Amino acid sequence: MATLEINNLHARVAEEGGERILRGVDLTVNSGEIHALMGPNGSGKSTTAKVIAGHPAYEVTEGEILLHLDDEDVADVDVDLDDEDYHWELLELEPNERAALGIFLGFQYPAEIEGVTMTNFLRQALNAKADEREELFEDEDEDEESAEADADDEGYDTSPMEGPADDGEIGVAEFQEILSEKMELLDMDEKFMQRYLNAGFSGGEKKQNEVLQAAMLEPAVAVLDEIDSGLDIDRLQDVSKGINALRDEQGTGILQITHYQRILDYVEPDHVHVMLDGEVAKSGGAELAEQLEDEGYDWVREEAFADA
């Protein structure tokens, strides 16, 4: 079981006199759990998500983000976790290393990458993740037990013309099979695979694509930032199905950022958190989201103010 643990996280915009945005965020997401993170515009939800993933625009001034893993989470790599509390300090890692360990960020505004087909991108991402995992855990192994032979030389194994080399972790056929299955689940048309990554995708298609990528990358914890915004009713259901499958089939822990109760009817949260001014001001169960839907955030603010 994996756990993402955020303790007293403070972050500001990484420039001279940059604004302080996060002021002590505490959050813990275990695999298999669904958390909803709500809160008014500008309260720091997306910033929290991006800091978890390692966005360079923010500087963390205090606090820590830990990812606890157990043997089950590292079954694919040759490593033995005899340590009870085996964890990574995410703040010390590059974004791609965090991704390799199992952090996934579904963007509020996904980037459009021209000229790179979905197929090429996904295969390269999968292979990169697998390679990086090997490397991360190999270093770890060396630290602990010392002296295991170095990984095979780094060199050209991919050409942008051809996509990833065939000696990657995932063969073409296997890749296609997994992909078709996930696309079917999300009710996505196969023709998307030959299109350029998000280029010209409609708002809803982009969101669907974020969930597809999560499904392919099988993260330990997925942070989904307003995945429900801009989705029509049918697509909302498809996407919800995708998210539930992530949790049910892969045991992914979900941190779902949203403004609306609507998606929570389909993806039922175990925990609901309210963010105010860069802090988690209140946490509760599914009923908290319903109350927010009816009453707005003022009462939470008042309550928090009274506590302070």
Added chain:
Amino acid sequence: MSSQDHLKDTNTEERFEFKKEEKSAFKSEKGLTEETVRVISEDKDEPEWMLERRLRALKQFQEMPMPTDWPGQPDLSEVDIDEIVPYIRPDIEARGGADSWEDLPEEIQDTFDKLGIPEAEKNALSGVGAQYESEIVYQNMQERWEEKGVIFCDMDKAVQEHEEIVKEHFMTKCVPPSDNKFAALHGAIWSGGSFVYVPENTTVDMPVQAYFRMNSEGMGQFEHTLIIAEEGSEVHYIEGCSAPKYSAFNLHSGGVEVFVGEDAHVQYSTVQNWSKNTYNLNTKRAIAEKGGRMEWISGSMGSKATMLYPSTILKGRGASDNHITIAMAGEGQDIDTGAKVYHNAPDTKSTVESKSIAKDGGRTNYRGLVHIADGAENSSTAVECDALMFDNESTSDTMPYMEINESKVDVAHEATVGKIGDEDIFYLQSRGLDDDDAKQMIVSGFIEPITEELPIEYAVELNRLVELEMEGSLG
């Protein structure tokens, strides 16, 4: 094993960066005088007319000023011809190039081995020429082409053995020495290069390739390429260039002349990876007759400064031209390149697609000219240039000039300049790609619309060079 596989297997970096001890049979003095020109011509045992042409070109070179007045042109102040060794004949026995790699001195053999040329020859080429310093050292073509009357030989040899046809075409109607100062310089001290002749209605179905290698410090390479494609014929010529890096500057000033006969089709591809101390100042031009089709594909990755604007004169009705250029400039590089097209007849067509990438303070410039003459009715041209910059230190300009003297024409032009997006990079990183791979993916996506159209051997090589250039400076 296919040709691509072998290209993948060789280590590109090693292939270009190694140096060889300089061993030569004959080396001219530094600098340029009438005496130098006479010595070169004599060493080559040339006919009198060629010597006269060289001397006339020398005079033109001496009279013309250095080009300094182009807006935003690369700085050429370091280019002092008197510091250049214009002619080095490597120590080989057979003039005109050996036809077996084994006959070459070991260090030359080794050079081309590392560049992967003999391997490529076996797999995917109709013929290969290889120039080391000032001379072609290897030249070979499959017999079946020879039987059909195709000629692919060393330019020096062509002067001797195909004298009439060379005399008629060599720097007369296509690129006269008076064209520009470096064309004049080229006319005076040219050496080596290829001569390609394709008879009527003959299609050479695999490319012929010439590889130019400068090995000595402070030398100049001035090879001349003359391609004559007769009516209804077809040929693809690939040119590759590289040199190891030295502290002194090198000068490359090649001349290329292409005659595209009626309904003939010539494709001319270049991958230029000169070392970053080389000034690459070339003149390349094609003349296309009625219904002829010329295609220029240029990848410019190397050199300190490049000024290269392959041009096509669409002389006959219905002739067409297609330019694809990819330029990449890193630290200290100024790649000024583009295309020129002259529509001199009705129903002519041209397309220009240019993609440039500037990073680490490098500069790229697209400089182009489309001229449509009065009377060239129903002609059309489409120019598209896109520039991608990695950082705020790098610069990218576009200077697409148009001279349209005919009203019944179709002209389209598009230009974009953009910076590589931090959010794009982060998006890819968050999916597991490291910083370098993320940038590389964005760049390969950027040039994708072009690489899609390239011949596969060329595209693979080009992409590897792009990767290599990106690796060099990132992280």
